[in-house]
Amino acid sequence: xxxxxxxxxxxxxxxxxxxxxxxxxxxxxVLMLNADGTQVSTYILERKAVMEELRDLYRKAxxxxxxxxxxxxVSPVAYEWARKLLTSVPLHVPAPEVSVDPDGHVNFDxxxxxxxxxxxxxxxxxxxxxSLVDGNRIRGVIRDxxxxxxxxxxxxLRPLLAT
Amino acid sequence: xxxxxxxxxxxxxxxxxxxxxxxxxxxxxRNGSVSVFMTEGMKEEAVWAHGDAxxxxxxxxxxxxxxxxxxxxxxxxxxxxxVIFDNDPPLHASITGFPDxxxxxxxxxxxxxxKCGLPVRRGGPGEGVLTQE
Numbered sequence: 001x002x003x004x005x006x007x008x009x010x011x012x013x014x015x016x017x018x019x020x021x022x023x024x025x026x027x028x029x030v031l032m033l034n035a036d037g038t039q040v041s042t043y044i045l046e047r048k049a050v051m052e053e054l055r056d057l058y059r060k061a062x063x064x065x066x067x068x069x070x071x072x073x074v075s076p077v078a079y080e081w082a083r084k085l086l087t088s089v090p091l092h093v094p095a096p097e098v099s100v101d102p103d104g105h106v107n108f109d110x111x112x113x114x115x116x117x118x119x120x121x122x123x124x125x126x127x128x129x130x131s132l133v134d135g136n137r138i139r140g141v142i143r144d145x146x147x148x149x150x151x152x153x154x155x156x157l158r159p160l161l162a163t
Numbered sequence: 164x165x166x167x168x169x170x171x172x173x174x175x176x177x178x179x180x181x182x183x184x185x186x187x188x189x190x191x192x193r194n195g196s197v198s199v200f201m202t203e204g205m206k207e208e209a210v211w212a213h214g215d216a217x218x219x220x221x222x223x224x225x226x227x228x229x230x231x232x233x234x235x236x237x238x239x240x241x242x243x244x245x246v247i248f249d250n251d252p253p254l255h256a257s258i259t260g261f262p263d264x265x266x267x268x269x270x271x272x273x274x275x276x277x278k279c280g281l282p283v284r285r286g287g288p289g290e291g292v293l294t295q296e
Contacts, residue, residue: 069193069219099178099186102193105265109187118187118269128266130273137240137274139266 050095054079054086054106061100072104078123081145082106085121088149093157112160119153121145131156164248166231168203170256172279173214173222180281185226190275192268196257197275201248202227211284217252227280233258236278240271 058079060066066073074082082098085108089095096108096119105120105128119129127142127150142150172189174180179189190197200217202210214222230246237244243260258275261268 071193099188101188101191103191103265107188111183116273118273120265120269122265126265128264128269130266130269132270132273132277137270139270141264141266 046095050098051083051086054082054098057098057100057106058082061104066100067102069102071100071102074100074104074106075123078104078106078121081121081123081125082108084125084147085119085127085145085149088147090149090154093149093154093161110157110160115160117153117156117160127153129153129156133159164201164230164246164256165203166229166234168201168230170199170228170230170233170246170258171202171210171214172197172199172226172228173218174224174226175218175220175222177223180224180226180283185276185279185281187269187273187276189226190258190272190279192259192261192272195261196247196259199228199246199256199258201254201256207282213254217255222284224281224283226276227282228275228278232278233275236271236274240267240274242267242271244271244275 058074061071061074062076062079063073065071086096086098094110096110099107099109101107101120105122107118107120109116109118115133117129117131117133119127121127125145127145129140129142129152131138133156138156140152142152144150174185174189179186198218200213202213205213210225211222214225233244233246236242237260242262244258245260246256247259248256261271
């Protein structure tokens with residue numbers, strides 16, 4: 001592997017669908033490399049910005065009536081679940097748009113043209129998702145999310161990644 | 164209320180819409196319903212003024228939908244979505260009948276949002292100020 005890591009603190013092995021990559025922090029940000037050392041993508045600012053946006057949303061929405069319209073607050077537990085889900089988004093998947101629902105659940109939205117996939121996570125870690133892709137409408141609940149990005153959600157996102 | 168009547172949900176934040184349309188969370192129910200106003204037949208200035216007066220804050224855009232489309236969304240999403248006109252405050256109505264399951268609510272709200280027109284206020288706050296006689 002080429003000597004691309006000027007300053008490496010830790011590396012994270014990333015494996016998905018037969019693709020193995022290494023994610024590593026460098027002086028300039030985070031770098032993702034294929035197993036052969038070629039660069040896959042940089043996503044430094046995008047991921048960082050979305051994580052900060054989520055934190056800002058939580059700060060805004062952690063009290064009752066945060067939206068001036070009786071919105072339910074985002075609980076600390078729900079925020080932690082949302083952070084886990086956002087952190088688990090694979091590197092080849094674009095960062096989602098984040099928002100908060102009136103019921104205090106954190107939402108993640110991915111859009112490509114008229115196709116969209118959305119997920120909301122609650123304080124129990126349940127992930128509610130919808131997929132409106134190519135005229136098909138699918139909805140469901142993922143009950144076993146812990147740390148790894150749900151395969152089911154990834155399957156729904158796949159058509160959006162191709163566009 | 165007639166099937167072809169226009170219903171308007173007033174938007175007071177830019178985060179509730181984008182260049183591509185009304186965002187789903189705008190049409191997510193609060194306490195089981197989405198608040199709308201029956202604005203059919205009103206002049207644009209009067210619509211904005213009505214929103215300023217009764218929707219709680221200065222409106223910068225609207226999510227407009229035809230009453231019939233609400234029923235259609237209900238049928239398309241296997242929900243019991245319908246409109247209840249209560250006139251409290253004046254011309255107020257509620258889109259209600261959202262399902263109980265969260266993922267189902269997300270779907271209904273998304274389909275509703277996709278059906279909405281998005282008139283954006285051009286003149287900014289103050290356009291169409293409600294005059295008292």
